[in-house]
Amino acid sequence: MYFKNFSVKKKNLIPFLTPTSKGTNWYDSPPSNKITKRQIGRIILQFHQVASAIKEFTNNSKIDFLDIGTGNGLLPFLVSKYLNCNSSTGIDPYEDGEHQTSWPIGTKNRLKSEIKKILEKKVLDIQNYKHLISHEAISFEPKKINLYKKKSNWIFLKKFVHEIKNKKKYNFIFAKSIDHIPNWKNLFLNVSKISSKNATLFIKHNSFFSYNGAHRYASTFIPWGHVILKEKEYESYAKKIHPKRYKEMVNFYYNGLSYPRNTLDDLFDILSKNNWKIIHLEQSNKKKYLEQIKLAGGVKKLLNDTKKNFSNISLSELISDRIIIIAKKI
Numbered sequence: 232m233y234f235k236n237f238s239v240k241k242k243n244l245i246p247f248l249t250p251t252s253k254g255t256n257w258y259d260s261p262p263s264n265k266i267t268k269r270q271i272g273r274i275i276l277q278f279h280q281v282a283s284a285i286k287e288f289t290n291n292s293k294i295d296f297l298d299i300g301t302g303n304g305l306l307p308f309l310v311s312k313y314l315n316c317n318s319s320t321g322i323d324p325y326e327d328g329e330h331q332t333s334w335p336i337g338t339k340n341r342l343k344s345e346i347k348k349i350l351e352k353k354v355l356d357i358q359n360y361k362h363l364i365s366h367e368a369i370s371f372e373p374k375k376i377n378l379y380k381k382k383s384n385w386i387f388l389k390k391f392v393h394e395i396k397n398k399k400k401y402n403f404i405f406a407k408s409i410d411h412i413p414n415w416k417n418l419f420l421n422v423s424k425i426s427s428k429n430a431t432l433f434i435k436h437n438s439f440f441s442y443n444g445a446h447r448y449a450s451t452f453i454p455w456g457h458v459i460l461k462e463k464e465y466e467s468y469a470k471k472i473h474p475k476r477y478k479e480m481v482n483f484y485y486n487g488l489s490y491p492r493n494t495l496d497d498l499f500d501i502l503s504k505n506n507w508k509i510i511h512l513e514q515s516n517k518k519k520y521l522e523q524i525k526l527a528g529g530v531k532k533l534l535n536d537t538k539k540n541f542s543n544i545s546l547s548e549l550i551s552d553r554i555i556i557i558a559k560k561i
């Protein structure tokens with residue numbers, strides 16, 4: 232089947248999605264009350280990457296940690312329990328199960344006890360949990376970290392960033408959520424207001440422009456279809472090809488994914504305008520990116536098709552998996 236001269240095939244998408252649980256459709260969210268090895272590994276790796284960045288980029292100063300779009304709050308919990316910090320806060324306007332991308336209900340406590348088994352050692356070493364992260368895209372391994380063991384003392388704020396009213400300033404800000412937050416200009420203006428001078432900002436990014444940038448909920452059967460189709464074309468595509476879930480699909484495309492769309496270059500521009508200097512950039516690419524480029528008709532065609540809508544998009548961003556950006560407030 233074709234849509235606007237683009238070949239529409241299920242096999243352009245399904246083999247590139249992480250498998251869903253048995254008995255669910257490829258476009259369904261993970262089920263409630265069920266934890267997976269993959270989730271456990273993902274949280275431990277995220278904590279390890281943050282701990283490693285704190286060690287490397289903060290002169291061992293005491294940390295006032297903020298996790299934007301924290302989801303189930305496990306990251307600020309782990310930071311407060313196992314690292315040397317003054318305070319640890321997680322914010323998210325939605326709690327488990329309230330946003331399509333948030334954590335499934337009924338999984339937090341079981342995840343905590345599984346994670347504890349790995350973190351109850353004095354040192355965090357990737358070798359101890361490598362068997363849990365075979366699906367994670369990392370370009371290099373975080374170093375060994377000494378762990379503390381304290382009573383956990385962290386705060387959850389059910390808020391949007393712009394709703395943080397107190398005068399407190401944070402000196403280490405983490406976000407693995409910006410791909411779902413609209414209006415980055417406002418977001419980073421507000422992040423700047425609540426961060427101290429020389430603060431560290433750690434963004435773990437999943438670009439909209441990557442092969443799976445529309446997540447399973449708004450992905451098409453056209454390679455990079457969410458980038459290549461113009462907005463109105465995307466709506467007609469969804470209506471024609473996915474008539475039963477067309478409304479949910481279009482809703483996620485506009486409201487579940489950051490809007491307006493910004494490339495990595497746009498993000499760097501927004502960060503520098505808000506006094507953030509990038510000090511570290513790390514990118515892992517999709518394991519099967521060569522195959523994906525082939526499906527899209529080659530590099531030249533892919534760039535031609537995508538640049539029509541987004542003139543400053545790069546091949547590097549199109550093939551990206553996780554991108555880590557670390558910046559310092561100047």
Ligand SMILES: C[S@@+](CC[C@H](N)C(=O)[O-])C[C@H]1O[C@@H](n2cnc3c(N)ncnc32)[C@H](O)[C@@H]1O
Pocket residue numbers: 277299300301302303322323324325326330332333334390391392406407408411412413
């Ligand atoms: C992919 S989840 C990541 C959760 C968590 N950071 C993690 O790594 O597991 C994205 C999170 O962004 C949150 N979110 C969505 N819109 C947001 C907004 N406007 N401001 C802050 N967080 C938002 C969702 O509730 C969700 O928890």
